[in-house]
Amino acid sequence: MKMINKYLPFLLLLLVLFCMPLLVEAQCPMCRMTAESNLANGGQEGEGLNNGILYMLATPYLLIGVIGYVWWRNRKKDDEVELETK
Template sequence: MKVFSTSNIFSTLATVLAFASSTAAQCAMCRASVESTISNGRSNLAEGLNTGILYLLLAPYLCFMVIGYLWYKNSKKQTAQRLALATRLKSILGKK
């Protein structure tokens, strides 16, 4: 049973990205500043602040995903090398 199949990973990623647009995380001071700016009729500051927060939130997750992918690829390569070595040893020892 393959738990981390490609379709599972992509469906999870699509679900996370679908709900990420409605996320709005702000500290109390930033929220007060944005609310006063919105009451004056300028909403571009609030949108920019929310976008910046989401970019800052995305960076660590992206780093972990890249590190995990590279780790996975390296593990697969080492497993293939071990398997090739084991089959080579079996063929050498089996001939004697």
């Protein structure tokens, strides 16, 4: 059981990475039209726009994941201390 608990966060991260698509694009129609016209004229701003959108999309999920992991780890330590005192 200790081995499963030790590797559970790693396995969950691995599962999430396998479920993610390799190419994700998320833009509103106006942004998409502007980015496509810029790329057609030889500009590079369209690629940066896609990366910025993905960065903003991922940030809340990463924050919630980190907070959840810290909470889970501290809760686990509290449970172990409680078991030792009984």
